[in-house]
Amino acid sequence: MTALQRKDHSRRLVRSPAGSWRNGLDLWIPAAATAFIVLACFVWPLLGDIPRSVDGNIALANLPAGSAGHLLGTDTVGNDVLARVLAGGRVALEVGVATNVIGLIVGGSLGILAAAAGGASDMLVARSLDILIAFPAVVLALLIAADLGPGELHVILALTFFTVPAYARLARAHALQIRGQDFVQAARLSGARTSQTFGHLIPNVLPRLLTFSFLGVSLAITFEAALSFLGLGVVPPAASWGDMIAQGQEYLGTNPGLALIPSACLVATVVSVNLTGDAVRTRLVSR
């Protein structure tokens, strides 16, 4: 017995020298950064010392950073920059999470169903996904957003045209691989119907999809910023990092903070989400 247990441990350790969930700075530093960003965007404004992000007084326009009541100053129409950065962060995170949750549920189910069904229906789904993916994601999102008009919900809708096929294809590929494994064969040879093999497919495919979701969130955040930058996403009076960068670039010479602050927030968010995703992947997939 002891011999067997020893083997068990050493083998697992050889396979994943990367740290466990409990320790490992590669996970906890980016995870803490991500958590900080989320809390700052959603909780800090509730505490009450941040001005409203809209309806600023034009008389207070272009205040420098560090002014009384306006930590990062005000923009060209007198709105508080910090308030708008946080409001833009809420939009970015909402879009990122919503598009990926929809993608994971809809696309993941579609991919697993297609792989489990096999045959003609699988073929049909796979080819449709290929066609959707063949369009450059940004161009597709641009077309849809232009057609629907601006607005956060419309951005989410447009970006799901990118996330659903991405998740579906990933889920299908992994489900096909799992379906070929002996434990699914064993179930089938025991008399399982296709529907009775989902119990094997879903828990084995899900970790892969969750791993991808971190990358998906950061991609969606970037796309949202791009759409808003082009005026097709979230437009004033609502705040968005993309829109703030677009507005601010006119004043790069006089007030560079207007463009640089939202840019820095965008980069920080994308990097910390991505690094968290990487650290999670080494832990989930090497298992």
Added chain:
Amino acid sequence: MTAPALLAVTGLGVRFPYRKTSISAVQEMSYSLSPGETLGLVGASGSGKSASCRAVLGLLPAAAAVSGSVKLLGRELLGQKEPILRAVRRADLAFVGQDPARSLDPTMRIGSQLAEAARLRERLGRTEARDRALELLNVVGLASQGQRYNAFPHELSGGMRQRVAIALALTGQARVLIADEPTTALDVRTQAQILDLLASLRAERGMAMVLVSHDPGVVSDYADRVIVMEHGRIVETADTADLLIHPVTARTRRRFVADEADRSSAPAVCQPSAAVAGRTGPPPRPVLLKASGIVQEFSAPARPGARAVSDVWGVSGVSFDIREGEILGLIGESGAGKSTLARSLLFGPRPMAGEVKLRGVGLDTMGAPELRQTRRDMQMIFQNPAGSIDPTWKVARIVGEPLRIHAIGTGRERRRRVDDVLNLVGLEPRVYAGRRRHQLSSGEAQRVAIARALSVSPSLLVCDEPVSSLDASATRELTELLQRLRAELHVSCLLIAHDLDLVSQISDRTAVMYRGKLCEIGPTDAVMAAPLHPHSAELRRLAQRTGRASVTTDDALPAADSSLLEDRSSGCRYRARCPRAAALCTVAEPKMRALADDRAVACHFPLNATAAASTLTTVSPPSELAGHR
């Protein structure tokens, strides 16, 4: 031992961090290796064999803590920086791993891989490296045609891939070759070829070799000295001859002597043991499953003129019965079509031609729901226990899966049944029910797979090489388990193996397959004692050879798998390798003939003809006509 040590290992220890403490994989291991010597390293899986080899090679993950000293030609290796280690590995150390599929790059042609190694290790130019690669392919017995040079790893059989891996290790002038279970994944015949190849190369080049194996038979044949490891420690070191005669520790005695005893009591030596004799009474049991003319072939490579080196021949027209309560052994080399046949019997996938009848009812006449219902009665056990268990499920759920599929019983009844079958296979439910795959050893995982199959009380178990990925002691336990199940539950069993020992120990009847065709079938004692088909005789001889005793020179190194290229459109498939092949064999395909004593053979010129000639009633089952082109 008078020669200066080439490799000296002193007080080697390897620890892996685990949670807050660490786990010791190797402790206080010391040995030395003289030029030209072969050192065998044996032990159960997990005893630290591989970890110690990897420590010597400097290939352990960074997290592992290595202590002690490893000196190669008097030079300390432990604690050296990676570039220096790399230079040492390039110049003086060579490594052959267990799984040749993993040590080769699937995207590179094998010739290019060899040439690359030759360029790096011998500093040759491109054309010289190419010549060197061709030469090495020759040395390892792979015909040096441009075809082989340009083959990708997936186009080669396991044995051929291992030859390529050895060729890779031969680039450069390595002084020490470390072979970590080089033949574990291979069948008996290929195993003998590879080990002979290693032995002859060692003799030619004066290399020293560390040969790691969990198979005492391999080590006792090829090693000069043997180290027995247990729990990361050396428990015994001795010359091979001494060890076999005077094993010191009980554990060693169990590993070696029990093994030897198994072999000698096997009917292979023509003395039917009481147990075996008792099993094969004259009244033949009723037929449980009848297979006739099963065909399951794979199409040739799509590209015209492509290299047809697939080592899977499918199944082309096989007929036999499995009787109530018997164990039918099915043996053959890898690629003979054994696994394909097993899956075809269970209709997963449905065979291309032929029929399978379970208790007289044809599976092909059933509708899908009826077939699903019938599957309850025939369960399969897979070769690789790790692959046949869902890593995300707990043992209790895995074992109960067939019950849930067939909606048998209430939740509580199912749980009780799961506990019962876990007990039956020797796993304490309270300990194991909540475990997942990574918390099981491979022997335990295979027991779980068996428990799953038994949960619905099937009347037929199809076991596809159930022990070939297990080490010696787990194999023995599992063999006992299968015998016990047969005695207690009267379950019939088709037992597929490339390991003759296993089949000869526990099966009532044995069938031999070669390249998609059945060669011979009959009571195990008879087939083992007096095989009728030359291929059965060859398999038996090889098994005895790798099992123990002398490696004679007369059958040194048969040409590697040349038979893959043979014509299979007509005549006997075995003729290219058959010592008795005659003109008739190239023209006419031998039909299965039923003989006395419940035996049958498909050969024009059966061995032991005097024994068989008395009863030549030529019976060709209808299937033999239906089953092929």
